[in-house]
Amino acid sequence: MSEPTMQSALLDGLTEPQREAVSHVDGPLLVLAGPGSGKTRVITRRVAYLVREVGIAPWQVLAITFTNKAAGEMQARVAELVSQRQARALTLCTFHSLCARLLRQHAQLLGFPPGFSIYDSDDQKRAVKQALEELEISASNFSPANVLSSISKAKNELVDAEAYTAAADNFYSKTVARVFARYTDILQRNAAMDFDDLLLYLVQLFRGHPQTLRELQDRYQYVLIDEYQDTNHAQFLIAAALAQRHQNLCATGDPDQSIYGWRGANIRNILEFEQQFPGAKVVRLEQNYRSTGHILAAADALIRHNTARKHKELFTAAGEGARVRCVTCFDERDEADAAVEFMQKVHDEQNIAWSGMAVFYRMNSLSRVMEDALRNAGIPYQIARGTAFYERAEIRNVVAYLRAIVNPADEVALLRIINMPTRGIGDRSIEAVQAFALGNHMTFDQVIIDPRRVTSLSNRAQNTIAAFAAMLRKWRKTAGFDDDPQQPYPPPQNQPGLRLFVEDVIRQSGLHHAYLNDKSDPDQERLANLGEFVTFTQQFEDDLEFNREDDDADQPLPLRDKLLAMLEQISLVSDVDNVNSDSGAVTLMTLHAAKGLEFPVVTILGLEDGLLPHQRAGESSRPGDALEEERRLCFVGITRAMRYLTLSHAIQRTIFGRTMSAIASPFLRELPEEHLEQIRHSADDEQDDQDDHVLGESLLQRRQARGLAGEYPIGCYVRHNEFGLGVVESISAEGAHTRCRVRFLQVGRKTLILQYAKLERVDPEDDF
């Protein structure tokens, strides 16, 4: 590895510490980066530097980010500095998707089929419930959510069911231990892993198969990990194992922004990096390029109240800017109105785009009032809840079908779909099958292939179940998931594409037909969502074909691979993954989701005692640590703001149907007066509120004409890439989505979700 002779253009426009970080090649490197210190820039430049100046092959670089969205953005930014092709050859993903991918490749070494399922929290809950039922433990004393969090906590510390049982010394933990063991058993039987397992099994793979680890160490000669302050013990082990031979581990992060301790993140990973990796070079990035003076000063004053920390000197070259607005409101409605008024004002007077504004809150439930206020004002907004679409029942059903196809052992998926749509297989029949499976040491799937053996089933049930199993089997054959070794793997060119396959599943399963029966509105919506899922499938397929690394691209990818990749992506989407930075909308999200982002205008809601810091922080086992984490969370929120920051709190707030008086957050008292502008928001006239109520419908429509809906006024012509041309009939913004009813010239009326349907506005004057 030769040193470049001339100074690289990749170092242009960087400060001295930034250059040091970018041009550091071999050996461990820790970049302690304060908020807004150009960390992302340093990482992208460093990757480009390794490839362009040092001559490292891009496929030897592994960069791990916190979200898939961050990975995508980083790839795009690196592509501007190296070639598109080189950027695509990098391995750029999250810890969890890296694990999923590697485990997929080496599944058989751990005794898993390559189609193993990844269980999300809903699946986990079902599995825990099943375990509780099997053990005849009342779920009222041991709520699945509680048990699950105990299990997850243990797993994060690499404690398995056996070790947990050994350590259990009281009634609660002894009971949890039994559930833990059974839960582990159920997942194993179902060939499934939960999120924690993804990390644990990779560690296990590394430990049990040194040869495989060795190959990976050789491949990934340069490892970069972003947001290192939020890595947990398993992730540390994975990183350390991969970098063990070459010691080329670059960690970037900020201890002051560690906010996932509750999820098992271990802040010591970053604090003790120099001990873990002796000889590490440490670079500190302290200059802030994001926020104006008052905002940064307030953030600094706040974080200084944390005792267990290494201080960083934060400074900015930007001017003082505006003071931090500290707004006192009457209640949460008033608070939302205040936020809307200010955003409207800067939008009008300063010409700041809606997409440059964000509203943060501690709990998702606080978003509702804010949504109402934005909707009433006709201001477009998006909520960072990437998983919302996949959490819809109709989408989960389709996904369960696909999962049951790729992983026959997945009983959770099978049970979800066996009577969906209703085909007359009730609880009694299912119990009979389960009992038979248990008694004969067979899987659920093995039994339903030939249900005639289950004599306790009625003839009718036997036939229906047989038909269901045959249908599944046919799909498995098509997609190449038939275990029969006699059957040759179908050649890709004879397979349907992914989209076509998914469409077939939706139709032949009867899901489509079930929603077609009823012309009621919710069913129309479900149908529209299924349509959107098909569109997503097509897009995913196109992207996959476009981004493939291998070059024999004249052959389409096997359906099997596409299906596995899609299911994996669906399992691992995060809340921020679907946030669109140029959607033209105000973004609403939790403080946790805000990490790594920046906005010119930021509002943080609910700075109240018990909310931020959250009540549960005080009840934790180490309340001091938890309080410091809440303060860091607040610090993260504040430091997202570039120009205008508003912190608001209400005198009274209604939470879970109970109205209570609220006390301002102690954090507000920690901000020096000289950086604040105290504002008392006066509630609107009651008259105004009543007008809103009475005129609701028309006022809503009138105001919406200005906002998101305004882009698609009633009567305008639109084009949809599947349904063709249509006329907008009505538009309604309910919940997070704006639903749009369109009468299409060819296919009739459809209800679409604006955020997902790529509607194109068409001018009737144009020729079409």
Place this chain on the structure above:
DNA sequence: ATTGGAATCGTTTTT
């Protein structure tokens, strides 16, 4: 077997 209504429950943050 399926459906809808009533009752109950639990309330942070998430890959």
Place this chain on the structure above:
DNA sequence: CGATTCCAAT
């Protein structure tokens, strides 16, 4: 308050 679950009626 909202989601989920349970139970009774069809």
